[in-house]
Amino acid sequence: MEHIQQQYPFTAIVGQTRMKLALILNVINPRLGGVLIRGEKGTAKSTTVRALAGLVPNLNVVNLPVSATEDRVVGALDIEHAIKTGEKKFEPGLLAAADGHILYIDEINLLDDHIVDVLLDAAAMGVNTVEREGISYSHPSRFILVGTMNPEEGDLRPQLLDRFGLSVEIGGERDVQERAQVIRRRMDYERDPGAFVKQYALEQEQMLNQILQARNRLDQVRIPDDMLELAASIGIALEVEGHRSDITLIKTAATLAAWHGQETVNPAHMQEAAYLVLPHRMRRKPFEEAGGMEQKLQGVLNSAGSVQAR
Amino acid sequence: MKAKELMHAAPVYPFSAIVGQERAKRAILLYFINPASGGVLLSGSPGAGKSLLLRGAAALLGTRRSISVPANVTADRLLGAWDAAAIVQGRTMTHQPGLLAEADGQLLLTDHLNLLPETIIKEIVRAFSMGVIHLHREGISAVRSSRFMLLAAMDAEEGGIPSPILDHFGYGIALDTAESLTSRVEIIRRQLQYERDPDAFVHRYRAQDEALRQRMEAAARTLPRIKVGASMLQLAASIAKEAGIASSRAELALIEGARAAAAWDERGEVTSSDIREIAECVLPHRMSAVADESRAADHSPAAPDSAEQPGHSPEDDTSRDSRSPDGSPDHAASGSGRMTTTSSPASDPSASRDEDEEGQRLSASEDRIILPDDGFRLQPLDYNLRRKMADGGLGKRGRAHANMNKGRVVGAVTPHRKVQADVAFDATIRAAAPFQTIREKRDGLAFAIEPGDLRQKKKESSVGASLLFVVDASGSMAARKRMAAVKGGILSLLQDAYVKRDRIGMIAFRKGEAEYVLPITRSVDAASKHLRDIPTGGKTPLTAGLVKAYQTLELEKRRNNDTLPMIILVTDGRANESPSGLTSYADVWKECLSAAEPIRASGIPCLVLDTEQGFVKLGRSKELAQALGAAYRKLENMDEEGVATAVRLTKR
Structure with missing residues (x-):
């Protein structure tokens, strides 16, 4: 609980309105299909995604590193358990941990092709079916896919691209005033995270309420x-x-x-x-x-x- | 308040609620009526409705369980293996059947067939065709029968499926992509209704699904009584023959599919219109196989070094500078080339006398796969060059074949040397199992493993070359022709890639920038789509092309360690534009040579195809080739085969 309190508040993030909006929309409606964030390094992508999890209770960010192996992603046999107790146990992977949460893949365009394959497969049905290395197991895996990429470092496969519901293009803040604001807040936060977070408590609560209300309203929205x-x-x-x-x-x-x-x-x-x-x-x-x-x-x-x- | 609460598991989207895709639905129903007609393979772009059709069909079938093969499957789970857990627990050797055995009498689904490793695809298809599983692993040697039905889907742009595998599918259906506004609206409407209240939605279509099911079952019951006249058999045979398909599976699928169609329509006999209808579902995916084979057949006789000369394509005749050094022994080679191509259906659409429209459709679908100018002739070989290639320079090719450390885990092997990483624990336990009764257990452990039991993960990755074409698209005289030649060459090489696992990409440079116009791919479909129109014209920023090529391949190496990169630079060497704004030709050239330096240093093999024409030759390309440490070759005949052959020779 402690570290959630200390999380940099979502509402304290300066600018980047498109990215914030896209993320919020996905929290309101988790079936939108996630967000692909395209932009250079140092544009507060990770901070924003983590801050979103801090804003919404029971929403975690599960990080899928580019170096992840297939068994870590889909899950594997718990060998230690097997040898010690003689029982077969499925050791859930990241796709299990991400169920109902955000699956965050930084630099998703650098992900190994075969990891993308298993990811596409699971994302298609919202179920991760594991049939490998002596394990046969299936569990729900519905996640909000959030990926970041620097387009200069290569593109995504069209199939993976199509899986993303939304995408936003972000750049560094150009306005000098806003840039100064970014730095000022960051310094304030680092000096005394507790006080900083407290300062935004009200705004955070308001935004959360707005999200919850929108979620309740969503089913009643009429589509002519x-x-x-x-x-x-x-x-x-x-x-x-x-x-x-x-x-x-x-x-x-x-x-x-x-x-x-x-x-x-x-x-x-x-x-x-x-x-x-x-x-x-x-x-x-x-x-x-x-x-x-x-x-x-x-x-x-x-x-x-x-x-x-x- | 988990997001999950909003995402509970929903019932399957009903088959009869799927809008459009009539051909796919029809093929699935006919297959269900008569499984002897072979499996169904759907191919379509993302979001075309592949998964919807597959799941809906499986739910419609009802009487059979559906077993999914996920992209992460390993050989032990597919084929069966000793049950590691049972061994550890009860010290009994229990055999755990694999998915293929579980599928006996049921329906096997693979949503993304071409995302599976090729070895896995082969096992599935083999078991499907023969109705038996051959098990030869971990001390088991057994054959057991398993008869299952097979529905598969794939996205052709993700890479092709080798033609021998395609042939095992009775029906191959390319999903429709262009729908009318009204059907698109209806698709959205139904999807929204389904998502809002899945149960109510499914309920609404229950009667329709049920009606389909009953008609299907009734048709299946009458199937044994459906007659096929001798003339129909003859028609099927002649259609398959005219389509140039050797495999008798095509005729079988044609006849059995037509019987199902007659049964569906409650007719007692197969008619010629049944046969023609089914032909559209069972022939096209086999005809791309014909293109493959004719290419392979044509390739082999020309492979030995010979003095054969190419025939002149119409383009050659119009080009003044195609200086064929020796025209006389020409005719033999071009003659044999023509022979192969005329027997190929694409070159002669009128061959299908029975139904012109059908013939047209078939040839149209093949046009994408076969080369624009379907002469599979080969260029004269520069013997010296080829020997040079064999001696060194590009000799790094093949090194990565030994690399087992990356890629997709497909199974386990007994290691040759000491296992350092990637222990396959499940296989290790199975290997140790038989000895548990006689081994001493260490404290607190239920199981004893000795070094000799260790098994290592077997990995498969797409080992093959990544060929990156870097092409001058500037506005010189020959630009369009050069571009056409390269495009054709790429498609031609991708045909080989079916067999060789090579992947191809392209960077074009013109007018101040270099662009990655074809992301490295193995797919003929993707290539022809991306290469459809590439503008030419403007100045020649050769440096930008080199820089982009270097960056692209570096990235490719990070992403796919096993790849063997190669740059093929197609240019006349006349750089006249600099990314840093230099203006004098000498400076631009100097910059160009320095851009070659990192490529040379990284050891990426290169081939420079010189397209310089005219009387005054500057020989810049040759100089650049030296700077790159590249093989150099003059592209005398600027056509697709000239390009493709130069690359094939260099790759060897």
């Missing part, structure tokens, strides 16, 4: 038919393959509506959701300007919006 149509036409216009993006788009828009305290999904929610759901799913053509994608997205939303208005 024309919004379903908008989701599908966005998918078609942007040539996004498969249906996961359409469905995630709608679910994200509904979660956003719940978060904003609204009862019905509207085009503004769809637009906000599109920026979280689509960028990592669009196939960029070679030598295409990065901005081209944003423009295209905006264009489709605009034209779809005008169709809606009619």
Whole structure:
């Protein structure tokens, strides 16, 4: 309990609003499919994810290091137990520990291919079935997948990319005032964590309440038919393959509506959701300007919006 | 308040609630009616509904249990092994059957067939086809029967499946990707309804699922009475033959599938339209196998060093500078090449006289796999170059084959030397088991293990080369042609990769930047998709290309230790643009040479394919090849085979 108290408060993190929003949406609706955070080192990615776990009770962050071996990830036979007592016991791996929690993979683009394989397999069904090295075992493994990557160090396999519900692009804070603020808070926190955390206690509680309310409201959020149509036409216009993006788009828009305290999904929610759901799913053509994608997205939303208005 | 509370296990999404994918659903139903028609393999991109179809189908079948093969499976669990725990506990040697034995009489599901190690896939398919499991491990030598049904799915972009394995599946269905707006909306709507209240959703479709099931069972009962006329057998044979498929499994699947279709429609006899319908489900995945084989067959006669010359492709004829040194012995080689290709269905779509549309479809699906210009001719060999390659330079290839320390655990082996890491405990316990009655136990332990019992984990990783093409896409005269040649070459080489486990990627550089246009892949599908349109034009930032190549392969090494990287630089060497803004040609060139330095130092083998043309030759590529420590080869015939052959020769 002690260390949770000392966790850097989520509400004390300066800026990075998109990343924070994406994480919050996943806590409200754990079926969104997680967040892929793309950006350089030193942009408070890990801090933010850990802080989120500090904000929400009973939510842990299970770290999957890039060097993890397969048996640590999926689980294995507890050999010590077997030899000492003569009983077979399954030693759960990270996929078991992450059930109902956040599975956090830093530098996910550097993960070994065969680890990605088993991860994809478990993520597909929400169940980890282990059939290896004398063990036959199956347990639920539904987790919020949070990955970080520096795009300059290589891409993710399309299949893994598609598993992520949302993605955000983050950069260092450019505003001098805000940068100073980041440092000031960090120093304050390090000087006296206890006092610092206390200072944000109220804000933390408020945010948690807001999350809980949104979660309660989520089931009542109404999704008009024309919004379903908008989701599908966005998918078609942007040539996004498969249906996961359409469905995630709608679910994200509904979660956003719940978060904003609204009862019905509207085009503004769809637009906000599109920026979280689509960028990592669009196939960029070679030598295409990065901005081209944003423009295209905006264009489709605009034209779809005008169709809606009619 | 765990997030988990919101994520309880839900009932399976009903088969009849799946929107579209009619061909896949039909194939599954027909397979269930008549298992003799072979297993079903679905292939589609992420989110196409593969898992939904598989699970829904398994639930529909009802009478059989479904057994899943997860991507983490090891050989002992697949095939069966001594039960380590039972041994430790009761000191009895109990054999624990594997998944394949458990699947006897049931339904085996593999969601991600191509994520499984190849050895595992082979075991599954072998057991499926023969109905028996051959067990030869850990002192057991047994054959037991196991007859199961098989539904599998894969994403073709994750890498292909070798054609001999594909042939074991009766039905191969590529899932539809382009749906109408209305069906996309319906898919979203149903998914949301399902997620909101799964039980109510399943209930709503229960009657439809039940109706399907009853019709399926009724059809299965009438199946033995379905007649197949002699003319139908002949039709099936001729369709398979015209599709160029040697395997008789195709005809069997065709006939048995058509019988199921007739039974479903409550007809007593198979008609020609049944056969034609089923042909679309059972032939296409086998026809890619035809392309493979014709390539292999064509490859071998040309493999020995010979003086054979290539035939001229139409492109060659228009190019003024393809200076074939010796044109005369040409005809033999090109003649044999044509022979193979004309027998291949893609080159002659009209061959399918019965149904033009069908022939078209088949050839269209094959177009993606077969080479754009389907002449599998080989380039003349530069004998000296080849000997040089064999002597050294690129001799590092193959070293990683001995590396067992990385990759996916597939089983256990008796170590040759001392076991240092990766002890396979389960296998070790099984090895020690027979001796427990006579061994002395140490304090507090229930089990005694001696050094001789130790077994080591056997790992399998994709050992093969990672070939990274670095291609000049700038606006020189030959840019488009060069690009077309490289694209074709890559696809051609990926055909080999089915066999050799090589992976290929591409960096293109032009107009101030270098871009990783094809992430290293083993998939022909992925390559043809990514390479569809690559713009050319602009200046030549050769340095940027080299830097990007170095970074990419360094990263690749971090991620996949076993890979054997190789750079293939395709350029005329005329660098005229610098990432750091240098302007004089001399400076740009100097920068280029210094960018080659880290590549040389890292020992990454390189091949420079020189595409310089025209009267005035600067010979820059050769200079760069020296700086890279690279093999150098002039690309005389700038076509796909020229590129592919140069690489094949260098790789050897």
